[in-house]
Amino acid sequence: MCAIAGIFDLYRHAEIDTELLRQMTDIQRHRGPDGRGVHHEPGLGLGHRRLAIIDLAGGQQPLFNENHTVAVVFNGEIYNFAVLKRTLEQYGHIFRTHCDTEVIVHAWEQWGEACVGHFRGMFAFAVWDRKQQCVFLARDRLGVKPLHYACLADGQVVFASEMKALLLHAGLRRELDPLAIEEYFAYGYVAEPRTIFRQIRKLEPGHTLLLRKGFEPPAPRRYWDVPFRVHPVATDANYALHCEEELLARLREAVHIRMVAEVPLGAFLSGGVDSSAVVAMMAQLSSQPVNTCSIGFDDARFDESPYAHMVAQRYQTRHHCQTVRQHDVDLVDQLAGLYDEPFADSSALPTYRVCQLARQRVTVALSGDGGDENLAGYRRYRGHLREERWRSMLPLGLRQPLLGALGRLYPKADWAPRPLRAKTTLQALARDSVEAYFHTVAIMNDTQRQRLFSPALHNALGGYHAVEVMRRHAANSPAQDALSMVQYLDLKTYLPGDILTKVDRASMAHGLEVRSPLLDHQLVEWLSGLPPAFKLHGDSGKHLFKRALGPYLPHDVLYRRKMGFSVPLADWMRGPLRARLQASLDSPLLADCGWFDPAGVRELLARHLSGRSDHSAPLWSLMMFESFLRQTAAAPTSGRQRQAA
Template identity: 75%
Template sequence: MCAIAGIYDLYRHADIDAGLLHAMTERQRHRGPDQGGTHLEPGIGLGHRRLAIIDLGGGQQPLFNEDHSVAVVYNGEIYNFQPLMRELQLFGHTFRTHCDTEVIVHAWEQWGERCVERFRGMFAFALWDRRQQTLFLARDRLGVKPLHYALLDNGQLLFASEIKALLLHDGLRRQLDPLAVEDYFAYGYIPEPRTIFRQVRKLAPGHTLLLRKGQPLPAPRRYWDIPFEVQPALGEAQAADELLARLREAVRIRLVAEVPLGAFLSGGVDSSAVVALMAQASAEPVNTCSISFGDPKFDETSYAQMIAERYGTRHHVQRVEQDDLSLVDRLAGLYDEPYADSSALPTYRVCELARQRVTVALSGDGGDENLAGYRRYRWHLHEERWRTMLPLGLRRPLFGTLGRLYPKADWAPRPLRAKTTFESLARDSVAAYFHSVSIMDDKMRQALFSPALKRDLAGYHAQEVLYRHARDCPAEDALSRIQYLDLKTYLPGDILTKVDRASMAHGLEVRVPLLDHRLVEWMSSLPPELKLRGGIGKYLFKRGLERHLPKELLYRNKMGFSVPLAAWFRGPLRAHLERSLRSPVLADCGLFNLKQVQTLLAQHLSGRSDHSAPLWSLLMFESFLRQLPAAAPRNLVRQAA
């Protein structure tokens, strides 16, 4: 895995600052500790840091075609590079290396912008074509690999794998985007294409950006989407066998490497399935890694140990300690923008553990989104039956009133939290799903935000992100629609961002077989009742895995990869939390109602409410603000206005 960086002048052929390009590249050395390189010519500079995985002796980047008129810097893996190489050789292209990177330049020469449609893998790359005077940026279909860019006032476009590299340029304005602040405190992350900085954008998954010298910045072009086209029905047993066969092939093609491989093993269904198929395809024992917690309600290591013993893996376990305060600021620095998924803590540690033994690790990410594994899907479908029975004009006043009158019961099991259910039933389907995934409801965000921030939002609401994607959704059934929303928002914005930054902090490549795009397309074609049936998520997947995994693992209640944050905030993290939320940084930024911040803190510490998610989001936001470069504005509301 690697890091890329670059500077492109849209209108001039002026010299690029070589020192700045080198600094942008080196700022991401953790992503590519093995080698580095840059290429400069008038109007364009490309930088690269390499984590060598394939063709260790070759494949240095920037990499060029035969006459050096096309150059590429690339982060990722193209798993079908060998058949593509053979196909391109038939067209007359000559290869000097045996790495997947060189396929990109020749595929560009042969197929132009549509080259990305031929690639099977995870990637983010920038390609410069001197003859055409074009810069081509591309990101993989599901967003496994990141790519950020910013157009400066002087006509230069910056791009990099991580925002921290862009911030080295003095011409980049650091004003925060108030809409991103609203998004963050609703979702716990900032969905694509927005970032916390107004001038910086993420290239969305499945999109490309083609820039031509002398022309203004165009809109990104989408080249792929999840089809959700239901195919002719297969028998249940046949469909389960095909699902396993397709996953087995996706695992197999991800075992190609010239460095040690391993896998994450949480003890859940998805990682256990990947380890089982990986072990069956490997001649040597698989290296597996798990994280444990002292609280048994959050600890899955017994199930991970069960799979490790069954498949004879070399299994390693590390415990996440409750007082690891240094990691809080470390995480804020890794993500470059506010990021509030507390499972980033164990993810960082499991990546650290894995890197001690392997350079590549396979993960089980993507199974919940593709095969309906989240509990919230089940609740959404229950509520959707009521929404289809009563028109919104009746539901809104009836259930809206009940939602306002019914007491809040964070402590209760979901079936007894009638307030949440009533509030969802008073909304349309998309707004209800937004309500179910938000880490802070509308009322709490309104109380938390300062009058100045609310003025700058000008009526913007974070649920507009979901409405935008819902308009593009090709599916009509309720389950597929919310799966589509998660695949467009939560998966790339939260899950894949978490794993990419945590793994690359340690120079570890993570491969995701359940997000093989051909497998994703096929899984989207399955009838909804084969994904969620009788309250069982991943129904078909679990049926197919019964010969490979114990039933007590397959059919137990989903635990999730999370930490006991509520208890930690009342115990070992309490002093750190109180210091951070009373920090002058939060007061100076002008974004928050400080009285409400202290109310949330007091209610949580007293045990009256569980505000662990909002408090963690504030904690991470404070750490982000504290680590902003010195040139960043201090009063962020006034600067954003």
């Protein structure tokens, strides 16, 4: 795992600022502590920081072809590189190293833009082709690895793994995007392709961008999507059994190809089904005990570590567990600095700790990320399907006025028994499917954001609503049923925007590479085609997966109530985090930015501290936003660029 950086001048052949290039590269040193490489020529600069995993002696980057006309900087792993190497050698390509990076160079020479379709792995890379005078940017299908870019007013395009590298360029405006603020306070992250800065974009998962000298940058091109084509259902009674066997075979193979490394290897073990399944497969494939790491909490309501110990004992792993305690809230500012933009998932805290723990023993860790999205593991899917059945009974034209009015009139009764809390249900039934799911996942509902945002921000939004993120993806979705649709929406939004961003930044902060077998794109494609009932059966998510894993995992691990990887945030905010929270919300930065209504902020805080409501997610998002503002205001641009400006 590594970091990349680059500068490409679309119109001039003048020397780029080499000192700036080095600074952009080295500010990402945490991603690649094992070495630095830079290359520059008129109109181009490429930088790389390396975390050595494969071919420790020969994988330095930028890496060139034989005649130095094509170069690549690459972050990630190409798991099928050995097969690709043999294929490319048959075409006459000559390899000088044993690392996976070199296949990208020769694949570009052989197949051009179509090279990405041949790669099986996680990746973000930039290819420079001197003959064609172009830079080709690409990101993996699911968005495991990040890639940011910005088109500047002077014709330069800058790109990097992390935004902190781009912010060093004095030509980049640090103007915040109001639409990104709306998305952040709705989702808890800024959705792809937007970032918190107007001028910076994320290259979306499964997309490429071809930059040619002398031409305006085109729109990114999508090269892959989750198909959601249902497999033809066999008529024989053993069809489900066949699927169980194939699922296990595919999972085992996805794990196996991710165990190739020349450095110590291990796994995260949360005690949930997905990470436990990965560890079970690793144990069968390894001749040595698997290194496993988990995080516990000093609050039993959030502690899954006993289940992790069950799996560790069953497979005799070298297991290590660390407890997250309340004093860990001191990590708030450190976390804000990792993400470069506001990021409101509080589970970033235990994720940071488990990566820190793992790095003490291994350099590569396998994770169970992606299981909930691919196998319908989230509880919210069950609620959404129930609502969909009710919504199907009345057309939208009747539901909106009738149930919408009832929802507005019905009192909000968070204190009442669940059957009497009808307000939220009535409001959900009055919406269309996409809007209803948006409100299910939103960390702040429309009313809360309306009260929190200032008139100036409402004016700047110009009517923009964060649900448009989901509407855009829903319009392109191949899904044919309600469950597949919300899975697709999560694969396009929550997975890359939250889960994978969280894991990438937390792991890279410690120079740890994380690999996710359940996000193998061939496995994802196959899983998307399973009948919905094989995923969500009654109230049981991951139905087929759990049945297949019956011989490998304890019943209590497979069928216990899902806890999720979360922290006791609501209690912390009324206890050890209270002073820190109040200081953040009283910060002049929040008041002076002009985006928030002070009365709305005070109301959120008062209702939470009184115990009447749980507003921990909105309050955490405000606290992280304030920390982002403080760190961004203090972050310098490049020294040379600053003097020139």
